[in-house]
Amino acid sequence: EIVPEQKEYIKNCIDEFEEALTGDDFADPESGYRKYMDGTSLVDFFIINELSRNVDAYMLSTFLYKNKDSNGGKLTMGPIWDFNLSFGNATYRDAFKTGGFQVSSNPSIWWWNRFLEDSSFVSDVESRWYSIRENQFRNDSIFSIIDSLAMLLDGAQERNFTRWDLLGRKVWPNYYVGESYGDEIDILQNWTLSRLEWLDSKLQNWTDIEKISLPSDINVYPNPFDNYLNFSFSLNIPGDVSIALYSLHGTIVSRIYERKNYPAGSHSIDWQTSEIPASLYILILKLDGQVVS
Numbered sequence: 001e002i003v004p005e006q007k008e009y010i011k012n013c014i015d016e017f018e019e020a021l022t023g024d025d026f027a028d029p030e031s032g033y034r035k036y037m038d039g040t041s042l043v044d045f046f047i048i049n050e051l052s053r054n055v056d057a058y059m060l061s062t063f064l065y066k067n068k069d070s071n072g073g074k075l076t077m078g079p080i081w082d083f084n085l086s087f088g089n090a091t092y093r094d095a096f097k098t099g100g101f102q103v104s105s106n107p108s109i110w111w112w113n114r115f116l117e118d119s120s121f122v123s124d125v126e127s128r129w130y131s132i133r134e135n136q137f138r139n140d141s142i143f144s145i146i147d148s149l150a151m152l153l154d155g156a157q158e159r160n161f162t163r164w165d166l167l168g169r170k171v172w173p174n175y176y177v178g179e180s181y182g183d184e185i186d187i188l189q190n191w192t193l194s195r196l197e198w199l200d201s202k203l204q205n206w207t208d209i210e211k212i213s214l215p216s217d218i219n220v221y222p223n224p225f226d227n228y229l230n231f232s233f234s235l236n237i238p239g240d241v242s243i244a245l246y247s248l249h250g251t252i253v254s255r256i257y258e259r260k261n262y263p264a265g266s267h268s269i270d271w272q273t274s275e276i277p278a279s280l281y282i283l284i285l286k287l288d289g290q291v292v293s
Contacts, residue, residue, distance in 0.1 A: 013066055017075060021111065027118040038067075041077040042115060043124045046103070051137070051195060052086035053102045055095040058109040088191040089174055096175035098194035101202075110282065129203045139196065143189060150185045157181050218285050225273055231283065232268040239288040243269070246282045253281060262287075 017036035026032045041064075049057035061082035066075050088096050093105040103112050115121045135141070161167050161181070168179045178184040218233040235241070241262040245253045256271050 010066060013075065018111075021114050026114060027120060029120070032118075033114075036075055038072070038074045038076040039121065039124060042121065043128045045077040045080065046112070046115075046125055047129060047132070048080055049086075050102055051199065052083055053088065053095045053097070053100075053195065054083055054086040055090040055093050055102070056082055056085060057102055058112050085173065087188055087195075088176065091173045091175045098191060099198045126203050129199065133196075133200070137196070139193065142192060142196075146185065146189055146192070150181075154181070218283065220283055227272065227274045229271045229273055229283075230268065231271070232266065233285055234266045235262065235264045235287065237287075238262060238264045242286045244284055244286075245276070246284055247279070256283075 013036065017033060020026060020031070020036055021033040023032070028034075045062075048054075054061075062077070063079055063081065064075050064077050067073055085095065088098070090096060093102070094100055095102065095105075103109065103116070129137075158181075167181070168177060170177050176184075176187045178187060218231055220229060220231045222229075231243075239262060240260050241258070242255070243257040244255045247253055254276065257269055
């Protein structure tokens with residue numbers, strides 16, 4: 001059971017980390033966010049969730065812990081968990097596609113947008129990816145694990161599908177519906193190979209966030225707001241625009257604005273907010289379904 005003093009202590013640690021992350025010197029290795037957060041764990045967390053296109057990554061199902069001061073004292077990502085909707089096994093947030101970065105399809109992830117502005121983090125991701133691709137993430141290593149687990153579970157899957165007649169039937173939110181256990185293994189292997197190849201192509205000489213975001217910006221006034229908001233935004237390309245207010249847990253509080261075929265250029269919208277309860281919110285703008293600001 002967590003005592004109040006422990007809760008206050010860890011809250012202060014998170015506050016200090018987030019203050020550093022929002023600061024002008026956030027990328028400084030000594031005074032920025034890396035002073036409070038273990039960078040290696042961030043890189044590994046990013047890579048495993050991008051390889052698997054985990055639909056819950058970044059905004060849900062995320063653990064982190066703090067090491068003792070005698071062991072560096074830093075916040076550390078992990079343990080990782082909740083991968084049932086990964087490796088092409090979900091129909092939403094583009095998680096079934098083998099191309100695209102999952103981090104660009106989820107709202108309320110300002111930590112990760114900020115990390116990706118840090119050229120050192122981006123460089124570390126690239127280096128780590130190619131290091132493990134030569135070892136743990138080699139094609140033959142990954143497929144050997146899949147094959148061994150498929151064999152280990154062969155008897156269990158027979159009993160499972162005898163008890164629950166689900167083969168060949170769509171179960172939300174699965175994207176692929178296999179007619180047999182072998183079909184499911186084949187699609188997992190094929191999806192994973194395609195995903196590995198796509199990441200190889202994108203992480204080579206990967207240098208900035210522009211590779212996974214669309215050009216846009218949004219300005220909000222006043223901030224904090226009371227009874228109204230005025231927000232302006234500009235688009236370098238036309239498309240379908242949606243703007244919504246999200247809670248810090250990633251749930252939609254209000255859909256503010258939606259319009260098809262919005263033209264490129266500068267735009268401004270006023271919105272009455274008197275019915276919105278006082279809290280902290282994140283304003284998300286999507287262009288053609290992709291989070292851009």
